[in-house]
Amino acid sequence: MSEMNIPQSSFPRVIIIGGGFGGIALAKKLARKEVQVILLDKHNYHTFQPLLYQVSTGGLEPDSIAYPIRKVLQGYSNFFFRLAEVLQVDTSAQTLQTNIGKIAYDYLVVATGSETNFFGNQNIMENSMAMKSIPQSLNLRSLILENFEQALLTDDLHERDALMNFVIVGGGPTGVELAGALAEIKKGILPKDYPDLDTRRAQINLVQSGDRILPAMSPVASEKAEKFLEKLGVQVWKNTRVSDYDGKTIATNTDTTFDAATLVWAAGVKAVTLKGLDAETLLKRGGRLPVNAFHQVEGFENIFAIGDVAQMTSEEFPKGHPMMAQPAIQQGESLGNNLLHLIENKEMQPFAYKDKGSMATVGRNKAVVDLKSFKFQGVFAWYVWMFVHLYFLIGFRNRVVVFINWVYNYIKFDREARLIIRPFKKTYKVSERSEVV
Amino acid sequence: MSEMNIPQSSFPRVIIIGGGFGGIALAKKLARKEVQVILLDKHNYHTFQPLLYQVSTGGLEPDSIAYPIRKVLQGYSNFFFRLAEVLQVDTSAQTLQTNIGKIAYDYLVVATGSETNFFGNQNIMENSMAMKSIPQSLNLRSLILENFEQALLTDDLHERDALMNFVIVGGGPTGVELAGALAEIKKGILPKDYPDLDTRRAQINLVQSGDRILPAMSPVASEKAEKFLEKLGVQVWKNTRVSDYDGKTIATNTDTTFDAATLVWAAGVKAVTLKGLDAETLLKRGGRLPVNAFHQVEGFENIFAIGDVAQMTSEEFPKGHPMMAQPAIQQGESLGNNLLHLIENKEMQPFAYKDKGSMATVGRNKAVVDLKSFKFQGVFAWYVWMFVHLYFLIGFRNRVVVFINWVYNYIKFDREARLIIRPFKKTYKVSERSEVV
Numbered sequence: 001m002s003e004m005n006i007p008q009s010s011f012p013r014v015i016i017i018g019g020g021f022g023g024i025a026l027a028k029k030l031a032r033k034e035v036q037v038i039l040l041d042k043h044n045y046h047t048f049q050p051l052l053y054q055v056s057t058g059g060l061e062p063d064s065i066a067y068p069i070r071k072v073l074q075g076y077s078n079f080f081f082r083l084a085e086v087l088q089v090d091t092s093a094q095t096l097q098t099n100i101g102k103i104a105y106d107y108l109v110v111a112t113g114s115e116t117n118f119f120g121n122q123n124i125m126e127n128s129m130a131m132k133s134i135p136q137s138l139n140l141r142s143l144i145l146e147n148f149e150q151a152l153l154t155d156d157l158h159e160r161d162a163l164m165n166f167v168i169v170g171g172g173p174t175g176v177e178l179a180g181a182l183a184e185i186k187k188g189i190l191p192k193d194y195p196d197l198d199t200r201r202a203q204i205n206l207v208q209s210g211d212r213i214l215p216a217m218s219p220v221a222s223e224k225a226e227k228f229l230e231k232l233g234v235q236v237w238k239n240t241r242v243s244d245y246d247g248k249t250i251a252t253n254t255d256t257t258f259d260a261a262t263l264v265w266a267a268g269v270k271a272v273t274l275k276g277l278d279a280e281t282l283l284k285r286g287g288r289l290p291v292n293a294f295h296q297v298e299g300f301e302n303i304f305a306i307g308d309v310a311q312m313t314s315e316e317f318p319k320g321h322p323m324m325a326q327p328a329i330q331q332g333e334s335l336g337n338n339l340l341h342l343i344e345n346k347e348m349q350p351f352a353y354k355d356k357g358s359m360a361t362v363g364r365n366k367a368v369v370d371l372k373s374f375k376f377q378g379v380f381a382w383y384v385w386m387f388v389h390l391y392f393l394i395g396f397r398n399r400v401v402v403f404i405n406w407v408y409n410y411i412k413f414d415r416e417a418r419l420i421i422r423p424f425k426k427t428y429k430v431s432e433r434s435e436v437v
Numbered sequence: 438m439s440e441m442n443i444p445q446s447s448f449p450r451v452i453i454i455g456g457g458f459g460g461i462a463l464a465k466k467l468a469r470k471e472v473q474v475i476l477l478d479k480h481n482y483h484t485f486q487p488l489l490y491q492v493s494t495g496g497l498e499p500d501s502i503a504y505p506i507r508k509v510l511q512g513y514s515n516f517f518f519r520l521a522e523v524l525q526v527d528t529s530a531q532t533l534q535t536n537i538g539k540i541a542y543d544y545l546v547v548a549t550g551s552e553t554n555f556f557g558n559q560n561i562m563e564n565s566m567a568m569k570s571i572p573q574s575l576n577l578r579s580l581i582l583e584n585f586e587q588a589l590l591t592d593d594l595h596e597r598d599a600l601m602n603f604v605i606v607g608g609g610p611t612g613v614e615l616a617g618a619l620a621e622i623k624k625g626i627l628p629k630d631y632p633d634l635d636t637r638r639a640q641i642n643l644v645q646s647g648d649r650i651l652p653a654m655s656p657v658a659s660e661k662a663e664k665f666l667e668k669l670g671v672q673v674w675k676n677t678r679v680s681d682y683d684g685k686t687i688a689t690n691t692d693t694t695f696d697a698a699t700l701v702w703a704a705g706v707k708a709v710t711l712k713g714l715d716a717e718t719l720l721k722r723g724g725r726l727p728v729n730a731f732h733q734v735e736g737f738e739n740i741f742a743i744g745d746v747a748q749m750t751s752e753e754f755p756k757g758h759p760m761m762a763q764p765a766i767q768q769g770e771s772l773g774n775n776l777l778h779l780i781e782n783k784e785m786q787p788f789a790y791k792d793k794g795s796m797a798t799v800g801r802n803k804a805v806v807d808l809k810s811f812k813f814q815g816v817f818a819w820y821v822w823m824f825v826h827l828y829f830l831i832g833f834r835n836r837v838v839v840f841i842n843w844v845y846n847y848i849k850f851d852r853e854a855r856l857i858i859r860p861f862k863k864t865y866k867v868s869e870r871s872e873v874v
Contacts, residue, residue, distance in 0.1 A: 005590055007633065044582060045856045061838075063498040063854040070630040071853065080633060083586040083857070100590050134858055145481060149520040153442055153537050193507040196444065196517060397845045397853050401498075401838055408834045416508065416834050417500040419482045420520070421571055422859070 004101035006080055009036040012343055015096060017086050018111035019046050019069045022307030022328035026109060029336020031076045040084045044069055048393055050325060052131050053174060056140040057181040058418035059409055064401040066134055067394040089276035107302045107339060110274060110289060114308035114323055117268035127247040128263040131174065142424040147261055152197050162259045164202035167250055169242045170266035171208030173360040176225055178264060179206040180363035183232035188413035205258060207237045216322060217358055221368040224377040228362035269323055271309040284311045288320060293350035295335045306331035312351065321353055330354065361385045441538035443517055446473040449780055452533060454523050455548035456483050456506040459744030459765035463546060466773020468513045477521045481506055485830055487762060489568050490611060493577040494618040495855035496846055501838040503571060504831040526713035544739045544776060547711060547726060551745035551760055554705035564684040565700040568611060579861040584698055589634050599696045601639035604687055606679045607703035608645030610797040613662055615701060616643040617800035620669035625850035642695060644674045653759060654795055658805035661814040665799035706760055708746040721748045725757060730787035732772045743768035749788065758790055798822045
C-alpha cells in the first residue's frame with residue numbers, strides 16, 4: 001500500500017480520526033502548537049447533528065448546519081486534512097491503513113463518533129430511516145414529501161393513511177424534536193399544500209421503550225415534553241418496543257401495530273469501531289473504547305478516544321458520559337491540553353465533565369431545559385434552546401442564515417426547504433403487502 | 438391506464454406542463470379565474486436557473502434558489518399540482534398519459550423548457566458535466582471539490598494538473614459566469630484551503646466556437662467581459678469547437694487539446710419535446726414547437742407553448758425569442774390573458790416581446806449590462822445584476838438568504854457551501870488514460 005502524501009515534520013505527528021464535535025475541539029486546541037496535526041474524515045464537512053431533524057423537516061438547508069473542515073483549519077501551517085476512510089489500525093507498527101494510503105502516527109486520537117444502532121434487526125435496518133448524517137436527513141426529507149405526493153394518487157383509504165402515518169421510534173431528544181416538527185408541519189403546512197387531501201388523517205406516533213420520554217432528563221421535563229407533544233397531536237406510546245418492520249406493518253412487543261410507510265429509527269446509537277481496535281476484550285457496551293481519565297485507550301499510551309466512541313467511567317458516570325455534543329467538546333479540549341503536556345513531559349490533568357445541562361425543543365414556543373439548579377419549560381426555555389444552538393453552531397454565516405430561517409418560519413408558520421431534490425423512491429403499496437403476507 | 442385523481446369541475450381544464458418561469462407566470466395569471474388549472478412537473482420545486490452556477494461553485498445553497506411549487510399555488514381552490522412525468526400527448530383524444538395516470542384536458546400548455554444539447558456527441562455526453570438542474574449543479578460542486586482532494590494524493594504532476602484543469606465549453610452567460618466564479622475560487626479560497634497544493638497551477642479555460650463571447654449581447658459587452666475574464670486569469674479560446682472528450686483529453690477542431698478531469702458543457706440547449714407533439718414536420722430548429730402570436734402551436738387551437746420550448750418567429754426574431762427567463766415570463770403572462778379571452782370568446786392579443794435588456798456577471802464588482810439605449814460595464818453593472826436577480830428570485834426568504842450570502846461572500850472573499858454531500862465519484866487517472874490510448 002502506498003504512503004499517504006504528507007510532508008515530514010520535526011514535530012510529533014497527531015492523527016485525529018473524525019471531524020465531529022470532539023475532533024474539531026481538539027484540533028483547535030492544537031493550532032499553532034509544536035505538533036503536526038492530520039485530521040481524517042469521510043466527509044469534507046463538520047455536521048451539526050443536533051439540527052439534523054430540521055433538515056429532514058424542511059426548516060433548514062443542509063448547507064447551513066454543515067461547515068467545511070478545511071475552513072476550520074485554515075491558516076495553521078501545522079494542519080493537514082485528508083478526505084479518507086480509515087480501514088485498519090496497526091497498533092504495534094503505529095500506522096493507519098486508509099483508502100488513500102498508509103500513514104504512521106506518533107499519537108492517534110479516535111473521534112469516530114457513533115452511528116444508528118438497529119440492535120441487529122435486519123428488517124428494521126433495511127426498511128427504516130436513520131437520521132445521523134446529512135444525506136440520511138435529506139433522504140428522510142424526500143421520503144416525507146414523496147409520501148404525501150403519493151397519498152394524493154390513491155383511492156385506497158388504508159394505503160393513503162399508511163402513507164401519512166409517521167412512526168418515530170426512540171423518545172430521546174432526536175425523536176421528540178422530530179415528532180414535534182412533523183406535528184407542526186401537519187398543522188401549518190399540509191392543509192395549505194394539499195387542499196385536496198384530508199391531511200387531518202396524518203398521524204405522528206412516537207414510540208418509547210421506557211416509561212417516560214427524554215429519560216436522560218428530569219421527570220418534570222419528561223412530563224412536560226409529553227404534554228407538549230400531546231397538545232400538538234402526537235401520539236406517545238410508552239413501554240412499547242418495536243420488534244419488526246417489513247416496510248408495511250410495524251410490530252411491537254404489545255398488541256399495538258402500525259401500518260405505516262415511514263419508520264424513523266432514533267432508538268439508539270453505537271460507537272463507530274475501528275478494525276485493529278475492536279477486540280472483544282477491549283470494547284465496552286455499545287462498542288465504546290474504554291479510556292482512562294486522560295482519554296488514553298486501555299492498554300495504550302499514545303492512543304486516545306474522545307466523544308461518543310469513548311467510555312470514561314467514574315462514580316458519577318458508571319456507564320460513561322452521555323453520547324452528546326457537550327462531553328465530546330469538553331473531552332476534545334481536555335485532550336488538547338493533555339497531549340501538549342504529554343509531549344512536553346508535563347503532568348496530565350484528569351478530565352472532569354462539567355454538566356452544562358440538557359434541553360430539547362418540542363415545537364413553536366415549547367422546549368424543556370434542565371440546568372443543575374434550575375429546570376424550566378415553555379417559551380423562555382424555547383428561547384434558551386435557540387440561543388444555545390445558534391451559539392454552538394460553527395460559522396458566522398451559518399448562524400445568520402439559521403437565525404433568519406427561524407425568524408421567517410416562526411412568523412410565517414412555514415418551512416420552505418420542502419424540496420425533493422434527490423427522490424428517495426421508496427414505494428409503499430398495500431397490494432404489494434398483501435402479496436408478502 | 439388509470440385516471441389521474443383530480444376532481445371534476447364545471448370550469449374548463451387547463452393543464453400546464455412545467456413549473457419553470459413560463460409555467461409559473463401563466464399559473465399566477467389564472468389564479469382565482471373560472472378555469473381549473475393542473476400544473477404537472479417532474480420536480481416539486483421551481484428552479485431559478487440563472488443562479489445554478491453559484492450552487493455549483495459553493496456560493497449559494499441549492500434550497501435558496503429553489504421554491505416549492507405548491508407554495509406558489511397555495512390558497513387557490515382552482516389549482517392542482519401533481520408530481521408527474523408526461524409520457525405522451527394524444528392530441529385527437531385530448532388526453533395526456535403520465536406516469537401517474539391518464540388525464541383529459543380542454544387546453545394544454547407546453548412549458549417544458551430546454552435541456553443541455555450535446556449535438557449527438559455520445560462521448561461528450563457521457564464524460565462531461567451539465568448544469569441545467571439543481572442535481573446536476575450539485576454533482577458539479579462535488580466533482581470540483583473531489584478533484585482538489587484527489588489532486589493532493591498524487592505525485593504525478595501531469596495527473597495533478599489535469600485534476601485542476603477546468604474546461605468550460607460555451608461562451609454564453611452560463612459559461613462566462615461559471616468561469617468567473619471558478620477564477621475567484623482559485624484566487625480567494627484554494628490557497629487557504631489547500632496550502633499543501635500548488636493551486637496556482639489550476640486552470641480555467643473557456644472555449645467558445647464563435648469569434649466573441651456573449652454573442653447575444655453587444656460587441657462592447659463581449660469585449661469587456663473577455664477583458665474581465667482575462668484579468669481574473671481565465672483563458673478564453675475563441676473560434677474553437679470541442680469535438681471529443683474521452684474523460685481524459687479534450688479534442689478540438691484546432692491543434693489545441695486539453696488534458697482535463699472536468700469538462701462543463703454549456704454550449705447549447707434544445708427544447709424538451711413531448712411524445713405526440715414531436716412529429717418531424719412540426720418541430721423547428723432545436724426541437725422547438727412553432728407557435729403563432731397567440732402562443733398556439735401550429736395546427737392546434739387548444740394547445741399552446743411558451744418559453745424555451747416555443748418558437749414564435751417575427752421580423753425582429755426570425756429564429757424565435759431568446760431561450761431565457763424574460764421571454765418565458767412575458768409569454769406566460771400574455772398566454773394567461775389570452776386563454777381567458779379565448780374562453781370568454783373575446784379577441785386574443787398578439788404577443789409583443791419587450792426586451793428588458795440582458796446582462797452577465799463575470800465576478801466580484803464585474804458585470805456587463807446591455808439596455809436598449811444604454812450599455813454599461815463594471816461595478817455599477819454588477820450592482821444592477823444583483824438587484825435584478827434578487828428581484829426575480831421567487832420568495833421573500835430566498836431573497837433574504839441569497840442577499841446575506843452575497844454580502845458575506847463579498848466581505849469575506851468566501852463561499853462556504855463547499856461541501857461534498859453526495860460524492861460524484863468520477864475518477865480521473867492518467868494511468869487509465871494511457872491504457873485507453
